[in-house]
Amino acid sequence: MNKRILLIEDEVAIADTVVYALQREGFVVSWHTLGRDGLAVLDSEGADLLVLDVGLPDISGFELFRQVRQHHDTPVLFLTARGDEIDRVVGLELGADDYVVKPFSPRELVARIKAILRRGSAPIPVVLPNAGLQHDAARARICLAGQVLNLTRYEYRLLVLLLEQPERVFSRSQLMDAVWQDPAASFERTVDAHIRSLRAKLREADPACDPIRTHRGLGYSLSWTAGPAA
Structure with missing residues (x-):
């Protein structure tokens, strides 16, 4: 089954480029411009990975990420127009899997998404119980x-x-x-x-x-x- 990508991005030109690049690679993409709409789809339909813009019109991408993590462990990649170190640190400290700074290469974005999905499906060695x-x-x-x-x-x-x-x-x-x-x-x-x-x-x-x-x-x-x- 093809992997499902949920894209929450309010810039139409960027979203069109991302959707096209992902669909060419066989991904099924659901695109939404508002955070609340994307979250509703994630709650009802799920997704294999979430591509999340930091600067959404209705809610901060960081705040939306916190809401997502209350109920989902879906891998998340941030899209951000901000290049400041503090924004990258905040996203990573929240627990995001990766981030891409705009403007970006669609091929790079697709490669990062594939890497996240491969890593998420990799077997994890069993660790024996220790001290509880x-x-x-x-x-x-x-x-x-x-x-x-x-x-x-x-x-x-x-x-x-x-x-x-x-x-x-x-x-x-x-x-x-x-x-x-x-x-x-x-x-x-x-x-x-x-x-x-x-x-x-x-x-x-x-x-x-x-x-x-x-x-x-x-x-x-x-x-x-x-x-x-x-």
């Missing part, structure tokens, strides 16, 4: 103390990577290379923000669970025997 953590690889979720952790896509990938190799110290650049779709466009503080969020969610599920260690000047590791995190 249970990784359900088939459903791409991690439970702690009987609770499913509400993780973003990148938080999930970070935690799986750390669980796979406990005690190993990963540098920030190694984490970006292993987890992020486009590590060259990511930033070290993005990794730090995701680690902080992961720690908070682990403590929320189990206040005694604090396994992520900070190694100053080196990076991060996961340990069940070390002292409090730095």
